[in-house]
Amino acid sequence: MDLDNVTLSRRTREPLVAYYMPGYPQRKVFDPWLAERLSTLAGDKPADVRVVSADDSDRVLTVAVATDRGARTYLLRDGQEPQFLGETRLSLIAHALSSSEPITYTARDGLPIHGYLTLPAGVEQPRQLPMVLLVHGGPWARDRWGDTAPSRALQQFLANRGYAVLQVNYRGSSGYGRAHMEKAMGEFAGRMHDDLVDGVRWAVERGVADPARVAIYGASYGGYSALVGATFTPEVFACAVDVVGVTDIARLLEAAPPYWELGLPWWHRYVGNPAVPADRARMDAKSPLYRAEHAQKPILIMHGVNDPRVKLDQSEWMVAALRKAGKDVEYVTFKGDGHGNQKWTNNLTMYRKTEDFLAKCLGGRTSGFDYYQLGAWAF
Numbered sequence: 001m002d003l004d005n006v007t008l009s010r011r012t013r014e015p016l017v018a019y020y021m022p023g024y025p026q027r028k029v030f031d032p033w034l035a036e037r038l039s040t041l042a043g044d045k046p047a048d049v050r051v052v053s054a055d056d057s058d059r060v061l062t063v064a065v066a067t068d069r070g071a072r073t074y075l076l077r078d079g080q081e082p083q084f085l086g087e088t089r090l091s092l093i094a095h096a097l098s099s100s101e102p103i104t105y106t107a108r109d110g111l112p113i114h115g116y117l118t119l120p121a122g123v124e125q126p127r128q129l130p131m132v133l134l135v136h137g138g139p140w141a142r143d144r145w146g147d148t149a150p151s152r153a154l155q156q157f158l159a160n161r162g163y164a165v166l167q168v169n170y171r172g173s174s175g176y177g178r179a180h181m182e183k184a185m186g187e188f189a190g191r192m193h194d195d196l197v198d199g200v201r202w203a204v205e206r207g208v209a210d211p212a213r214v215a216i217y218g219a220s221y222g223g224y225s226a227l228v229g230a231t232f233t234p235e236v237f238a239c240a241v242d243v244v245g246v247t248d249i250a251r252l253l254e255a256a257p258p259y260w261e262l263g264l265p266w267w268h269r270y271v272g273n274p275a276v277p278a279d280r281a282r283m284d285a286k287s288p289l290y291r292a293e294h295a296q297k298p299i300l301i302m303h304g305v306n307d308p309r310v311k312l313d314q315s316e317w318m319v320a321a322l323r324k325a326g327k328d329v330e331y332v333t334f335k336g337d338g339h340g341n342q343k344w345t346n347n348l349t350m351y352r353k354t355e356d357f358l359a360k361c362l363g364g365r366t367s368g369f370d371y372y373q374l375g376a377w378a379f
Helices: 032-042 089-096 152-160 178-182 191-205 221-232 249-254 258-271 277-285 288-294 312-324 344-362 371-378
Strands: 005-008 015-020 026-029 048-054 060-067 070-077 083-087 100-106 112-118 129-135 164-169 209-219 239-243 299-304 329-334
Touching: 005 048, 015 032, 015 048, 026 032, 032 048, 032 060, 032 070, 070 089, 083 089, 100 191, 112 152, 112 191, 129 152, 129 191, 129 221, 129 344, 152 164, 152 344, 164 191, 191 209, 191 221, 209 221, 209 344, 221 239, 221 288, 239 344, 249 258, 249 277, 249 312, 258 277, 288 312, 299 312, 299 344, 312 329, 329 344
Parallel strands: 129 164, 129 209, 209 239, 239 299, 299 329
Antiparallel strands: 005 015, 015 026, 048 060, 060 070, 070 083, 100 112, 112 164
């Protein structure tokens, strides 16, 4: 298990709090005075409790307490009761949010895999739900629990539309030690993908997911995974959503932006060097672009026109190959955005396209016509 973060004492420059996240957030507090107060703020339910700032005495601090229902910030002073400062907007609608629980299962080769399962609000005993496998990017990143998780908005959006949401920290993910990360070497579209499929199998065997109604969704590396699901294991997924995903690994590295220069040796260790013919052949064999004819189910591809990291060409090539093969593909581009949307109008379009596409594929809920979307188009 890796350290997630460390708060240093301003007075001694020694660790004050260490944070880590095996499933639910955990912390090790080295100051007994602070340990007691953080424990009181956390209460008896899972919470990600973090020191945000402190004075030079370490006795006046601001502390954030995040759960999967929002986050609150408090001021701590020695000898005084905690003072509430404010809360996130999600806290105001906590009753409508879905809770997430850590899960663990064993991959087919015996490796323990951790992740999170989110169910639609009000569902306590899930039976044969439509499910979205939501794959994080990176791949040297991880899914997290709570209000601060990067995928939080999408996770809650999908659960609100009636889907179970499965998130998997497949091999190669950060947070679980160097050995877990290095098990991804040479395993793009291999055991990394097996971990995802094994997660779907875990959910199906427990009666959570309907095996005929499972979609795979991801952005960046997650988008690559979604297309691997559509073209390598099309029998597992009813449809796939790819956002700014990689389709040709070799050409991704050949077109790497200048700021990737220091990281390219890392990529070469994990997937190969496109300048080496044998490596390139292996990279092509793991690239969805060259398996377009194997797709069997509907695919939605979305991409920012100005993406500097995964160039728009990656999606253009994939869409052309799928259409040439007569496959069912919908393609959406976002003007003025890049590797992820910053414009609210593009985000609105992305969410609307997603819910409509998944409703057709899995049978979940869609909100239908949206006056905000009309206004964004008109004005």
